[in-house]
Amino acid sequence: MRSDGDRLRFEISARDGTARCATIQTAHGPIETPAFIPLATKGTVRGLESAEVAELGYELILGNTYHLFVSPGPERIAAAGGLHGFMGWDRALITDSGGFQVFSLAHGGVANEVKGSGRSGGAPGSRVEITEEGARFQSYRDGAELFISPEVSMSVQAALGSDIALVFDECTPFHAERDYTARSTERTHRWLDRCLAWHEREGPRRQAVFGIVQGGVYEDLRRESAQAVSEAGVDGLAIGGTLGRDKEEMAAVLAMTAPLLPEAAPKHLLGIGEVDDLLGGIALGLDVFDCAVPTRLARHGVALAPSPETRWRLDLRKGRWVGNREPLVDGCPCPACQHHDRDYVSYLSRAEELTAIRLIVLHNLTYMHELTTHARTAIELEKFDAYRSAVLAGASPWDATSKIS
Amino acid sequence: MRSDGDRLRFEISARDGTARCATIQTAHGPIETPAFIPLATKGTVRGLESAEVAELGYELILGNTYHLFVSPGPERIAAAGGLHGFMGWDRALITDSGGFQVFSLAHGGVANEVKGSGRSGGAPGSRVEITEEGARFQSYRDGAELFISPEVSMSVQAALGSDIALVFDECTPFHAERDYTARSTERTHRWLDRCLAWHEREGPRRQAVFGIVQGGVYEDLRRESAQAVSEAGVDGLAIGGTLGRDKEEMAAVLAMTAPLLPEAAPKHLLGIGEVDDLLGGIALGLDVFDCAVPTRLARHGVALAPSPETRWRLDLRKGRWVGNREPLVDGCPCPACQHHDRDYVSYLSRAEELTAIRLIVLHNLTYMHELTTHARTAIELEKFDAYRSAVLAGASPWDATSKIS
Numbered sequence: 001m002r003s004d005g006d007r008l009r010f011e012i013s014a015r016d017g018t019a020r021c022a023t024i025q026t027a028h029g030p031i032e033t034p035a036f037i038p039l040a041t042k043g044t045v046r047g048l049e050s051a052e053v054a055e056l057g058y059e060l061i062l063g064n065t066y067h068l069f070v071s072p073g074p075e076r077i078a079a080a081g082g083l084h085g086f087m088g089w090d091r092a093l094i095t096d097s098g099g100f101q102v103f104s105l106a107h108g109g110v111a112n113e114v115k116g117s118g119r120s121g122g123a124p125g126s127r128v129e130i131t132e133e134g135a136r137f138q139s140y141r142d143g144a145e146l147f148i149s150p151e152v153s154m155s156v157q158a159a160l161g162s163d164i165a166l167v168f169d170e171c172t173p174f175h176a177e178r179d180y181t182a183r184s185t186e187r188t189h190r191w192l193d194r195c196l197a198w199h200e201r202e203g204p205r206r207q208a209v210f211g212i213v214q215g216g217v218y219e220d221l222r223r224e225s226a227q228a229v230s231e232a233g234v235d236g237l238a239i240g241g242t243l244g245r246d247k248e249e250m251a252a253v254l255a256m257t258a259p260l261l262p263e264a265a266p267k268h269l270l271g272i273g274e275v276d277d278l279l280g281g282i283a284l285g286l287d288v289f290d291c292a293v294p295t296r297l298a299r300h301g302v303a304l305a306p307s308p309e310t311r312w313r314l315d316l317r318k319g320r321w322v323g324n325r326e327p328l329v330d331g332c333p334c335p336a337c338q339h340h341d342r343d344y345v346s347y348l349s350r351a352e353e354l355t356a357i358r359l360i361v362l363h364n365l366t367y368m369h370e371l372t373t374h375a376r377t378a379i380e381l382e383k384f385d386a387y388r389s390a391v392l393a394g395a396s397p398w399d400a401t402s403k404i405s
Numbered sequence: 406m407r408s409d410g411d412r413l414r415f416e417i418s419a420r421d422g423t424a425r426c427a428t429i430q431t432a433h434g435p436i437e438t439p440a441f442i443p444l445a446t447k448g449t450v451r452g453l454e455s456a457e458v459a460e461l462g463y464e465l466i467l468g469n470t471y472h473l474f475v476s477p478g479p480e481r482i483a484a485a486g487g488l489h490g491f492m493g494w495d496r497a498l499i500t501d502s503g504g505f506q507v508f509s510l511a512h513g514g515v516a517n518e519v520k521g522s523g524r525s526g527g528a529p530g531s532r533v534e535i536t537e538e539g540a541r542f543q544s545y546r547d548g549a550e551l552f553i554s555p556e557v558s559m560s561v562q563a564a565l566g567s568d569i570a571l572v573f574d575e576c577t578p579f580h581a582e583r584d585y586t587a588r589s590t591e592r593t594h595r596w597l598d599r600c601l602a603w604h605e606r607e608g609p610r611r612q613a614v615f616g617i618v619q620g621g622v623y624e625d626l627r628r629e630s631a632q633a634v635s636e637a638g639v640d641g642l643a644i645g646g647t648l649g650r651d652k653e654e655m656a657a658v659l660a661m662t663a664p665l666l667p668e669a670a671p672k673h674l675l676g677i678g679e680v681d682d683l684l685g686g687i688a689l690g691l692d693v694f695d696c697a698v699p700t701r702l703a704r705h706g707v708a709l710a711p712s713p714e715t716r717w718r719l720d721l722r723k724g725r726w727v728g729n730r731e732p733l734v735d736g737c738p739c740p741a742c743q744h745h746d747r748d749y750v751s752y753l754s755r756a757e758e759l760t761a762i763r764l765i766v767l768h769n770l771t772y773m774h775e776l777t778t779h780a781r782t783a784i785e786l787e788k789f790d791a792y793r794s795a796v797l798a799g800a801s802p803w804d805a806t807s808k809i810s
Contacts, residue, residue: 042758088745323485351448353451354762355450357759358452
């Protein structure tokens with residue numbers, strides 16, 4: 001671990017079992033954790049202006065290095081004053097390394113396992129060549145050959161000027177054999193060293209770097225990886241790679257991996273953000289969670305709602321909402337729920353009006369923000385287990401809190 | 406003319422030549438004129454929540470009877486408390502009669518003449534049968550046979566509960582012969598009587614009705630039509646139908662038609678809303694102007710800007726904006742211009758991000774609102790000609806005002 005307060009300070013303010021509340025202080029302000037991180041994949045959170053994302057209460061968003069590398073390219077973003085200046089966002093930014101997308105192309109989709117169905121992996125014609133040096137692939141935009149190595153990833157993230165960069169790793173898929181996973185994890189550790197060496201020499205002074213713990217579903221590999229990353233001198237740790245074939249295996253892999261991470265550093269669970277999974281991660285002491293699901297669901301007309309039996313999904317594309325005068329979720333403070341009913345939002349969604357996507361994005365991001373805000377309160381009250389149980393039993397975040405306090 | 410203050414009051418507050426400022430008082434509040442009317446075609450202004458449209462300063466929006474008739478249907482909207490309740494809009498609403506869309510299908514597009522290219526007319530397989538009784542056509546949604554007559558149109562608009570309904574008319578195309586136009590205009594007048602008779606019997610007590618002056622490009626027909634509509638007992642008059650093959654002919658038809666309308670009633674120019682045309686209409690004493698162009702342009706990445714040489718269009722899809730740090734329009738108070746530059750909005754637009762459409766809709770509707778707000782100020786100062794000249798010479802609305810005051 002390194003702990004350069006100029007880049008990042010991490011202060012734990014409350015504990016409840018292994019769950020915790022903390023503040024991650026970055027060059028662009030604080031992040032109160034546990035926190036959900038909305039994706040600004042291509043330099044915007046779907047349909048929202050940056051100022052609106054801040055108004056929702058978010059202090060940290062995630063930019064995708066792979067997409068921004070392909071278009072508009074790091075030079076153009078650097079010329080705009082980095083991703084902050086480019087998109088007019090003045091709070092904290094984290095960028096991924098590009099590895100996840102590149103290796104999803106190669107492996108045909110980590111994304112199609114527990115990290116949410118529907119992400120396209122292994123697109124026709126996509127070819128990725130992985131060597132010790134890095135990964136060579138074709139641009140989805142114009143077919144041009146592109147190359148990402150640890151050094152390229154870090155230099156792109158330096159150009160993006162994020163407050164937190166993630167190291168370039170190979171994200172192994174669930175179907176990878178133990179041998180492949182072991183060799184891949186070792187290479188990821190060598191890439192980690194190269195990332196940190198490049199960053200030490202040429203990285204922005206105030207940019208923090210998070211390492212990524214790999215090792216697939218294998219406890220010994222996860223243990224080795226957690227140790228290697230912890231000792232490498234990073235500002236925080238992320239849990240990456242496959243977490244198993246289903247939610248049960250994911251829970252087991254997380255329960256085994258989370259305690260291997262050092263207590264004093266921020267812990268990021270990559271790509272996981274379903275309601276129950278996020279609460280499970282918080283219980284294990286994980287701090288931040290990025291996920292495409294809340295915004296992707298909105299595109300398909302699905303709102304988050306307190307219904308464990310449907311995996312917290314309310315499908316507004318269904319015809320059954322005609323004439324329904326209820327808000328998407330009773331008591332939700334978002335504009336969709338404050339001003340409109342299911343009848344109208346369902347109509348807009350079926351009519352494929354942009355307004356529908358926007359209203360549901362606002363709702364889903366409000367819901368995730370409420371979920372973590374109330375989780376913080378519950379931890380402070382040392383009642384996180386009761387809060388989690390109430391949400392898992394079907395309470396909204398705000399109702400769950402009022403039940404326990 | 407009828408003048409039931411319960412439905413609508415019209416008070417002229419300032420004059421400058423034939424241009425005028427007025428207030429149209431409706432059952433849902435006042436409309437300060439001259440005013441541009443954004444389209445809420447299918448029950449939403451593209452990408453905006455109703456509350457946001459009000460925040461932009463708009464007091465009147467237009468719902469499309471044809472689209473809302475096809476889906477979700479008048480019963481569903483009536484059950485939601487009318488279009489106001491359905492879409493959560495508590496200011497004034499005007500609905501068109503459905504005639505324009507039906508007859509665009511039949512005639513292959515009035516829409517393709519001066520009322521803006523790009524509107525699809527005469528879609529393959531579309532068949533419209535026009536009889537004295539009304540128009541029979543196929544739903545674009547499911548092919549079902551639909552029928553609109555004067556009575557159907559008025560009853561749908563009654564269900565929508567708009568503050569101002571427009572009578573059902575045949576919108577003749579430019580390529581129609583004089584004879585066809587004359588016969589069509591006469592039928593339109595018979596339809597007008599049927600609309601008013603239905604409304605008198607069964608229309609909402611507080612809903613005002615505007616008649617539509619037809620007659621194509623023929624002065625005698627326009628004169629007859631203006632007289633027929635004026636004498637029929639309407640709360641306001643709209644100018645409809647073809648206005649000619651190009652902007653010059655449109656200006657001539659308007660200059661000939663506008664003086665035929667009674668001074669004491671609100672005057673609506675249907676479907677016209679380009680910057681120069683709108684100013685021309687205001688100069689002739691027209692009060693309200695609806696048009697799809699500002700929102701449609703946004704969908705294609707085009708922002709309104711003070712450049713007469715490009716018909717006030719700034720095409721953000723072009724590559725030339727890379728690295729451009731200017732706002733879309735200097736001094737514009739919209740969120741896109743206040744927080745972002747051309748480089749970013751152009752990138753978003755080329756990347757087909759929803760955020761781009763939204764930012765440009767916000768900009769374009771702000772621009773149109775500024776254009777009419779400053780026109781009102783200029784009329785009050787009796788300097789409308791100077792204002793119009795400054796805008797036509799390339800000044801933004803706010804710069805034009807500061808030049809003349």
